Structure formats: structure tokens, C-alpha cells
Amino acid sequence: MQAGHGSAPVDVGVEWLRAKGAWSFYILLIITVRVIIGTILDLEPYQSWSTINILHATVTFFVFHWIKGSPFPTNWTEDYNVDKYTWWEQIDRKRQNTPNRKFFTAVVIVLYLLALDSTPKEYVAVHIANFVAFIIVFIAKMPWMHKVRIFGINK
Amino acid sequence: MLNMEPEVKKLTVNSTPSLRRLLYDIWTYILLYLDAYWQQLRQGHSDLLFHLGVESFFIIIILYLWFQKSYEPKRRRERLTEKEIDNLVNEWKPEPLVPKRQLSRRVREYLFENDTYKSLPSEIEELLVAEHLERESYLPSPREVLRLQSAPTAYCVVNGKKVINLGTCNFLGFAEDDTIKQACAEVLKRYGCGSCGPRGFYGNLDVHIEAEHRIAEFMKAPAAVLYSFGSATCSSVIPAFSKRGDLIICDEAASYFIQTGISLSRASVKWFPHNDMSALEKILAEVVTNDPISGKITQRRFIIVEGISSKFADMTPLDKVVELKNRYRFRLIVDESYSLGVLGKTGRGALEYFGLESTDADIVLADLGNAIATVGGFCCSSQEVANHQRLSSAGYCFSASQPPFLAKACTVALEKLQNECSERLSQLQENIECFQAALGTLDGIRISSHPKSPIVFLRLDKSLGSYTMDEQWMMKLQEALWSEGVFVSVPQYLANEHIRPSPGLRLCISSNHSRKVLKTAAEKIRKTVAKLLFPSKHVSPLKIP
Structure with a gap:
């Protein structure tokens, strides 16, 4: 597209994060899923919190840290070439430690804490699963992991 | 409406103690909770200690994150493949240590006018000649400019003279x-x-x-x-x-x-x-x-x-x-x-x-x-x-x-x-065939064309020295052809073209030309080109002193 010479917009894949209420939407989404699985499946609190933690980690791992590029490539943007970047690496014009990134990291921590606190000590397997799910997504969100592919995974 | 007012007042009066009560209750609950916590801690519950430790650890992490400043990540260079590296190395040409054009314009002009340039190294000489010609070509005398003054038909009027038109791409004669x-x-x-x-x-x-x-x-x-x-x-x-x-x-x-x-x-x-x-x-x-x-x-x-x-x-x-x-x-x-x-x-x-x-x-x-x-x-x-x-x-x-x-x-x-496709197209193809046959081959001239193509290019086999000189020669040829009664065009190519072809004449054949006209034109082109390229062979009898 050639039309327009105004300020360059960001890629549509990460554009929505700038919108008002993006954080609230994200939190509400998690709460909704929590309520739904808690009521419909009739789970114990520790089961639902662990499910939420692991589910959140799995989904975000693939969506934020595994799939690269943009769903709708918008070549006229400033950072046009995002084919080699994951979604996490693209947000906020690749700046690190931005409020958005802090927020997502905090969400991961809080979800893990909730799962940890609600799970009784005896269920070691659940604790391990929670911890693994947490640590993978947490490390992937660290600033020093920007554009780093450990052991060439997903290169 | 009248009854509403006292009710509202009543509500606000009543609500104040209940709000206070609520806050008080919450505060009590927090105190009670902390107290219970404290009691358990004193009794040495390892579970609780562990939880407390982990929680404070993560809260510290969140606080730590909170106070981090945002920054731009360092740009890493993309790794190039071996082949790309080779290409880059091959493409690199060092700039000359001494700039190419070091003489001032006035000095060069002076050298050129005084024939001193003959003693200069050939490289600089070529440069000077080319530039002098270039300067000349910017200021053509008005006589040299050929102007079309009629419709682009088989014959047209150029600078007040009726000539055969081989200059316009009116292949099918739709212009008239x-x-x-x-x-x-x-x-x-x-x-x-x-x-x-x-x-x-x-x-x-x-x-x-x-x-x-x-x-x-x-x-x-x-x-x-x-x-x-x-x-x-x-x-x-x-x-x-x-x-x-x-x-x-x-x-x-x-x-x-x-x-x-x-x-x-x-x-x-x-x-x-x-x-x-x-x-x-x-x-x-x-x-x-x-x-x-x-x-x-x-x-x-x-x-x-x-x-x-x-x-x-x-x-x-x-x-x-x-x-x-x-x-x-x-x-x-x-x-x-x-x-x-x-x-x-x-x-x-x-x-x-x-x-x-x-x-x-x-x-x-x-x-x-x-x-x-x-x-x-x-x-x-x-x-x-x-x-x-x-x-x-x-x-x-x-x-x-x-x-x-x-x-x-x-x-x-x-x-x-x-x-009318069959008549017009076959007429055009016949004309093309006829003209190309009549033109044949020319000494010292490269004719580039396909046998079915309505345009024909004539280019010099061997360059006269520089692009500008070739172009000047083509202009001269164009003018000579005009005085002979054939109008042709000299396409101009920009210096920043990817591949700049050498200057040439472009001849366009139309279905409206009669065969006789095309044969005459081809004959005139042959004669004029030969006269200009090899003047010694074709000395005009009038010019012999």
C-alpha cells in the first residue's frame, strides 16, 4: 500500500496492546476462564489454580514465545521486518522492561503464587508441573532472553 | 417526588455508621489473620515459613521489575552467509585516493582552448573532450531542433519540409x-x-x-x-x-x-x-x-x-x-x-x-x-x-x-x-519485411531488430570515443536525413539507466507507408549513413576545390 505519509503505525499483531483496557481485558480473560473451569468442572481451588497456571503458561508460550512473525504482515510500518521475531520480542517496538512487559511478567508470577499457595504440600507432581510451567514462561520473558534461542531451539 | 427527599436523607444518615462498621470489621479481620499467622510462626510451622519465604521472594522480584528502567536492546548484526560475504568483498571497490576531477573548470577550459590538453595523460584528455562536448550539447542552436508540424502520418511536415515519417510509433495508422x-x-x-x-x-x-x-x-x-x-x-x-x-x-x-x-x-x-x-x-x-x-x-x-x-x-x-x-x-x-x-x-x-x-x-x-x-x-x-x-x-x-x-x-x-485485424496486420508485416529487406546490412552500423518488429534500431558498431560523441554523431545523422527527406528519431537515454544502450536511430514502420516510400527511405538511409561514416569514399563533387 502506498497511500499516506503520516506517522508509521506499529504492526497490527502488537497494535492492540497500546489500546486502553488491554491489561484489564487480559486479567478479565483469566478470571473468566478461572470461574468457568471452577464452576463447570467443579474443581477444587488448587486444581483450578494449577490448571489456570499451566494452561496460561502453555498458551502464552506458543503464542508469545514460539510463533514468529506477524499474523497480518504490515510492511509499511517502521519495524517492517518481524519475520524472525516472536510476538514477545516485537511488542513495544522491541524495547525492554516496558510497563507492558512488566505487567505480563507480574501476571505469570501471581498466577504461580496462587497455584503454589492453594496446592497442598502432599501433591508433589502438581507442584513440579506448576513450577516447570512457570519457570519456562518466566525465563522466556527476561530481557536478556531477547533474540536468544537457547540451544538453537526454534531457530 | 415530594416524598423522595426525606427518604434519601434517612439513607445517608443511616449509611455512615454501617460503612464505618464495615471498615472496622475488615481491619479486625486483618489483625486477627496476622495474629493467627504470628501464633503459627511462633509454634514453628515450617509450611508457613516456606510459603512466606516464597511469597516475599516473588514480591521482591515484582518490585524489582517495577523499578527497572526500560531500554532499547542492542542491535545484533545478522549473520551473513559465506556467499554473501564473498559477494560483498568482491563488490567493494576502494575509492581513488586522489579525486578524479581535480582541475578547476576554468583551467580545463583554458587547456582545451589552447590545445595544451594534447600533452596531458590520455585519461584526463578523454575526460576533458567529453566534458567540452557535453557543454556544447547543452546549448543546441535552434536550427538543430526538429519540430513536427503536422499529424504523424506516412508523410509529415518537419521544420517546414515534407518528409517521410519514420519517427513516430503509429504502427497501424490509427493516428489519422x-x-x-x-x-x-x-x-x-x-x-x-x-x-x-x-x-x-x-x-x-x-x-x-x-x-x-x-x-x-x-x-x-x-x-x-x-x-x-x-x-x-x-x-x-x-x-x-x-x-x-x-x-x-x-x-x-x-x-x-x-x-x-x-x-x-x-x-x-x-x-x-x-x-x-x-x-x-x-x-x-x-x-x-x-x-x-x-x-x-x-x-x-x-x-x-x-x-x-x-x-x-x-x-x-x-x-x-x-x-x-x-x-x-x-x-x-x-x-x-x-x-x-x-x-x-x-x-x-x-x-x-x-x-x-x-x-x-x-x-x-x-x-x-x-x-x-x-x-x-x-x-x-x-x-x-x-x-x-x-x-x-x-x-x-x-x-x-x-x-x-x-x-x-x-x-x-x-x-x-x-x-480489420487481418488486413492491417498483414499490411504492417509486409511493410516490415519490405523495409528490412531494403535496408539490408550497413557497414559500420549494427542493426538490431526482430524480423517481425515494427521498430528498427541503428547503432554504431564502434563507438567514436564517448557516449556524448556518439550521440552528437547520431544527431548529425538525423539532421542529414531530414535534409534528405526522411524523419527519424534519436532516443535519449538517461545516465542512470541500469544498462545504458549506445545512442542510436529509431526507425518506425507503419502500415500506412507504401512499399515505394519505404524503399526510398531505406535507400536514403543507406546513402546518408555511408556518406557520414566514410566521408573519404563519398566526396561530393561540388566540394572538390
Whole structure:
């Protein structure tokens, strides 16, 4: 597209994060899923919190840290070439430690804490699963992991 | 309404203690909770201690994150492949330590005028000669400029003299056609001259849509898009479909308009030598071998060729190109500017000549300014490709639409071509054959043309020294031919063309020329060229002292 010479917009894949209420939407989404699985499946609190933690980690791992590029490539943007970047690496014009990134990291921590606190000590397997799910997504969100592919995974 | 007021007052009075009560309760609960916590801690519950530790640890992490400043990550260099490194190293040329042009203008002028330049090193001498000539060529005397003063028919008036016209691309003689003139006059009376708006903004008239339908029907393509100007067609269709990161494989001798389109698109481009199919195949194979194994290609890839080359008048073997395009899965853009209305049984162009359909190429472009004798251009393609252009092709979106009468001229000319294609085309082909036979070969001159091409280029076999000198010589030849009674044109090439062909004469043959006229013209060209190239052999008897 050639039309327009105004300020360059960001890629549509990460554009929505700038919108008002993006954080609230994200939190509400998690709460909704929590309520739904808690009521419909009739789970114990520790089961639902662990499910939420692991589910959140799995989904975000693939969506934020595994799939690269943009769903709708918008070549006229400033950072046009995002084919080699994951979604996490693209947000906020690749700046690190931005409020958005802090927020997502905090969400991961809080979800893990909730799962940890609600799970009784005896269920070691659940604790391990929670911890693994947490640590993978947490490390992937660290600033020093920007554009780093450990052991060439997903290169 | 009256009763409402006391009730509200009552509520507010009552609510205050209850709110206080609530806050008090919450505070009590917190204290109780902390107290219980404290009690358990004193009794040494390891569970709780562990939880407390972990929680404070993570809260510290969150607080730590909170106080971090944001920053821009360092840019890492993309790793280059071995081949890319080699290419970069090979491409690098060190700049000369001493700048090339070190003499001031005045000094050079002085040297040139005093013949001192003869003692200078040859390199500088050449530079000086070229520059002197260049300066001269900027200021042509008004006598040298040839002006056309009549319609571009078989004979035309140039600078007050009636001459044979081999200078205009009026291949089918539509420029002087009365039916077209009449139809144009009618449209001119109805709509006026200009349309005063782009197609998307009130510049869209029925004649434009009619012309588009007629073009699509004539070309046997699903859809056609009309452009206001021939050269704007290439330079806006190409960037409408290729962007940064896409790949274009283009003929080296493609016209300047195609080159403009490519550079506007910002796509990466690879050039193959003019009409060299083995080189093209090599490039395509190389591109395909570097593809990822997954076969997932995010790039759009195009091959761009011309039907009849605008610079060398030879034909691209389109059958071979289409085969390669299908084998390596590229898209094909064909510029039919000089082949439309000339080649093929019905005049559809080079694709038809090779027994192909318009749909075999993804995009077919053509200038309507040549054989169709109007102003404008069109792009034939599938419906989707046409629709995309209507929103994102610069020439379509942002320039005023074609003047309505010119669109009408296109419609009528194509109708005429459809009805009388066999006579007009065979007449043109006979003329081309006749003229090329009469021209034969010339000493010291390279004639580049295809036997079916209506344009013929004459170029010097051996350069006279520099581009400017060659061009000057061609201008002289043009003037000499004019005084002999033949009007030809000397195409001008820009210095920043990808491949700048040497200056030459362009001869255009029309179906309106009679054979006798063409034979005379060819004879005159032969004589004049020989006289100018080898003056010693052809000394005019009048000039002998």
C-alpha cells in the first residue's frame, strides 16, 4: 500500500496492546476462564489454580514465545521486518522492561503464587508441573532472553 | 417526588455508621489473620515459613521489575552467509585516493582552448573532450531542433519540409483515422477535455469503463485497468504488487519505466542479460535452491520482461519464459508496449505470437501511445489483481483519469483492430519485411531488430570515443536525413539507466507507408549513413576545390 505519509503505525499483531483496557481485558480473560473451569468442572481451588497456571503458561508460550512473525504482515510500518521475531520480542517496538512487559511478567508470577499457595504440600507432581510451567514462561520473558534461542531451539 | 427527599436523607444518615462498621470489621479481620499467622510462626510451622519465604521472594522480584528502567536492546548484526560475504568483498571497490576531477573548470577550459590538453595523460584528455562536448550539447542552436508540424502520418511536415515519417510509433495508422477522430470529437463535445479527478474521485466516466471492458475483451483477459499515461502504468503496477523483501528478476534492457517501478517498489532485484534464457534459468534455480526446506515462502516473486524490447527491438522468447515461470513458480509481468497491435493473429501481442494466452502471464502491461495511437496504458490481469490496483496503485489512485475522448479513441481503435485485424496486420508485416529487406546490412552500423518488429534500431558498431560523441554523431545523422527527406528519431537515454544502450536511430514502420516510400527511405538511409561514416569514399563533387 502506498497511500499516506503520516506517522508509521506499529504492526497490527502488537497494535492492540497500546489500546486502553488491554491489561484489564487480559486479567478479565483469566478470571473468566478461572470461574468457568471452577464452576463447570467443579474443581477444587488448587486444581483450578494449577490448571489456570499451566494452561496460561502453555498458551502464552506458543503464542508469545514460539510463533514468529506477524499474523497480518504490515510492511509499511517502521519495524517492517518481524519475520524472525516472536510476538514477545516485537511488542513495544522491541524495547525492554516496558510497563507492558512488566505487567505480563507480574501476571505469570501471581498466577504461580496462587497455584503454589492453594496446592497442598502432599501433591508433589502438581507442584513440579506448576513450577516447570512457570519457570519456562518466566525465563522466556527476561530481557536478556531477547533474540536468544537457547540451544538453537526454534531457530 | 415530594416524598423522595426525606427518604434519601434517612439513607445517608443511616449509611455512615454501617460503612464505618464495615471498615472496622475488615481491619479486625486483618489483625486477627496476622495474629493467627504470628501464633503459627511462633509454634514453628515450617509450611508457613516456606510459603512466606516464597511469597516475599516473588514480591521482591515484582518490585524489582517495577523499578527497572526500560531500554532499547542492542542491535545484533545478522549473520551473513559465506556467499554473501564473498559477494560483498568482491563488490567493494576502494575509492581513488586522489579525486578524479581535480582541475578547476576554468583551467580545463583554458587547456582545451589552447590545445595544451594534447600533452596531458590520455585519461584526463578523454575526460576533458567529453566534458567540452557535453557543454556544447547543452546549448543546441535552434536550427538543430526538429519540430513536427503536422499529424504523424506516412508523410509529415518537419521544420517546414515534407518528409517521410519514420519517427513516430503509429504502427497501424490509427493516428489519422477519421472514424476515431469523429468519435473523439463527439465525446469531447459531451464531456469536455479533461476529467479533472482520479478514478476514485469523480473522474470515473462511462467511457473509461467501456474502454476497460473493450480492452479485457480484446486481450481475452478476465479484467483490465486503464491508466492515464503509458509510462505510469509500469511504474505504478510493479510497486503495487511488490514490496520490500520481495524479489524481482528483470531483463537488463527493460525500459526506464520498468526500472522506475522496480526502484519504487523497494523489492530486491536480480538482472539477467538481455534475452539470455540460460542465465534466467540459472538465477531462478539459484533462488529456489536457497528456499527453506519447509517450502514456506513469504516472498512474492516476479519475472519482468518486455514483448518487443524498447531498446533493442528484439523479441523475448516468451514460451520459454512462461515454461520457466511455471517450473520455478514465479509470477510473470509482460510489457507489451511495442508488440500490442503488431504481433499475433489478432494483434494481442507477443504472447499471442508464441501461441500463449494473456492469462499465461499474471500481469500484461501495455502503452496505448504506440499502435493504438491515443494516450494511456492498461494492465490486464485476473479480477483480484485488477481490484487490488484500484485501491493501491499510485497511478490509478492519485492521478487524474484519462481524458474521456482518449479513452474513446482507445475503444474505437481496438474495435477497428478487431474488425480489420487481418488486413492491417498483414499490411504492417509486409511493410516490415519490405523495409528490412531494403535496408539490408550497413557497414559500420549494427542493426538490431526482430524480423517481425515494427521498430528498427541503428547503432554504431564502434563507438567514436564517448557516449556524448556518439550521440552528437547520431544527431548529425538525423539532421542529414531530414535534409534528405526522411524523419527519424534519436532516443535519449538517461545516465542512470541500469544498462545504458549506445545512442542510436529509431526507425518506425507503419502500415500506412507504401512499399515505394519505404524503399526510398531505406535507400536514403543507406546513402546518408555511408556518406557520414566514410566521408573519404563519398566526396561530393561540388566540394572538390
